[in-house]
Amino acid sequence: MKISKLELTNFRGYRNVCVEFDENFNVIIGKNDIGKSTILEALEIFFNNETVKIDIDDHNVHANDEQFMAIQVSFKPENKEYTIDTVPTDLNKEYLLDSSRNLSVKKIWDCSKDKLSVASLKTYLLANYPTVFETPLISMKIADLKKLLTNYDDKLDINEVKKNKSSSIRQAIYEVEEINKFSEIEIPIDKEDGKKIWESLKLDLPLFFIFQSDRANKDSDKEVQDPLKAITKTAISQLQAELDDVKEQIRAKAELLGLKTLEKLKEMSPEIADVLSPEMSNKPWESLFSFSFNCDDGIPINKRGSGVRRLILLNYFRAEAERKNADDRNVIYAIEEPETSQHPTWQVELFNALVELSENENTQVLITTHSPSLAGLVNTDKIRFINKNDGLPIVQKGTEENLEEISQTLGMLPDVTLSIDNLGVKAILCLEGPTDVEFFSHIGKLFDLDLENDDRILTIFLGGGTLMHWVNKNYLAKLDKPEMHIYDNDVTKYQIAVDQVNQRAGSWAALTNMLEVENYIHPRLIKEVYPIEEEFMHSNDGWVEEWKTKNIPKDLSVFLKSIKAAGNTKIVGEGAGTIKRVLSEKAAPLMTLDDLIQLEAHEEVSGWFNRIKGIL
Secondary structure, eight states: OEEEEEEEEEEETTEEEEOOSSSSSEEESSSSTHHHHHHHHHHHHTTTTSSSOOOOGGGGGTTTTEEEEEEEEEEEESSOOOOEETTOOOOOTTTTOTTTTTTEEEEEOOOOOSSOOOOOGEEEEEEEETOSSSSOOOSSOOOHHHHGGGTTTTTTTTTGSOOOHHHHHHHHHHSSSOOOOOOEEEESSSSSSHHHHHHHHTTSOEEEEOOOSOOOSSHHHHHHHHHHHHHHHHHHTTHHHHHHHHHHHHHHHHHHHHHHHHHHHHHHHHHHHTTOOOOOOOGGGGOOOOOOOTTTTSOOOSSSOOOHHHHHHTHOOOOOOOOOOOSSEEEEEEEEOOOTOOOOOOHHHHHHHHHHHTTSSEEEEEEEEHHHHHHTBBGGGEHHHHEETTTEEEEOOOOHHHHHHHHHHHOOOOOGGTTOOOOOOOOEEEEEHHHHHHHHOOOOOOOOOOOTTOEEEEEOOOTTTTTHHHHHHHHTTTTTTTTEEEEEETTTTHHHHHHHHTSSOOOOOOOOOOOGGGGOOGGGGGGSSSOOOOOOOOOSSTHHHHHHTTTTHHHHHHHHHHHHHTTTTTTOOOSSSHHHHHHHIIGGGGOOOHHHHHHTTTHHHHHHHHHHHHHH
């Protein structure tokens, strides 16, 4: 499961807010003290309430008329069944999903007293439930279900229903009842079969880890240990079945010894023995282990510079990205201000690593940031912008309508502000991303054009669908310089931008004939930049036409991961994002004119550079 939505009610600065999440990557931005960290910490409380305590002071100070606070998280359910009462249970058939077909779990705290206690918390499922039932069947005791079943003796053979299982009775009633109207209700899951369902669902919820920006300096402190504990917790989750078996064996043996003790006690004092029973308690497995890093030079982590310490901890994510994730359990990484204490170069490297990590099927990444450069790298639909409306914070998804406000909030400036004043610049070459700039720099040399060292041309990347694209595009429109735009052919709306540029005197734009610039890399070079012997692309008739429309980064990622899983541990950088960088930085310099001719791309590519040289 992955988070699809978070709703907060009377929690800290939020009276009533809804945050819709992208299933892969999310960048939460906004001014200081507006509530970015609150979103991550609310999720931390929801997932890890056993270890992360909520306090009465978390209740919104302006919500005295509503003596409660609530954290509701909605998940995109997976197509699977959950075992309740030893019976496989379908959430759809039990009507336990909300009106959006999400699994929505709501935790509500009673804030009417001075302090919160265990009894203050109630947990519910928000379900789009049939109105024909006054009480949700999932909340009823088996005795009450049996009694209700007798009301249906004219619609079904009661004797055929397994009455020792609540789920069997419920399904029998659902099948014969006329169900045509629904309404969303809150079903308590703290007792009866509701509790059994919750205990089963919890095993399938994602693991949630938060890395906060205000870390203490010692590797023994909680803020530093939490990320390190994430490693231990993930490792333990992979052995959960074996550990549960060990725990059950320990429990059985301990209770057996306890019963034998009570038998002996009975001989001496039966009145005491009769009121005693053996009961086993245990702590989480992760409390038995402590993970850290040892430094060969003898300098402990807590004596390193703050940037190095944070970089070591955050690169745990990079290790996760390359680790074969054989578990079905999803992992959510929440990182607060990853740019903290980092050199600008490492900020971008770290950001790219997090984006690549989010591309894993079982991973979801949430970050907060103040960095304009990082926010400018992400696609606008991944942005979650926190702003205020009538004094109350709201969370908006990044759209064309609010990009100007977002860029102003971050204080974003276009990439060209430092370079355009160069009096030697005669034209601007606009590409989509940094890997495109790298590719064109190498390929241009085949056509006697050195884009890196020719001061007459300024090469920039607009960022495709990113916030920086919007900023740069709007800035460029005010400059009196010829523009040349070359965009990948994988996004339909880019044709609109191409048409607009071609209407401006002295400028021109084009879409690539192939899907993306990666398609202009000859497949023979895959084995040159990756340690493999297998052929990524076949050489049968028609391979060139197939190559032109092939999603190279995605398909090559699947190809490399399969080889790595089969035992080739030399392979690194097999994520789609990294593949784009590898091909542009390592494969593009190895390209020849013959390669372009064989790809049937020489005429197109030479045309690009002839147009550029013509403008110069």
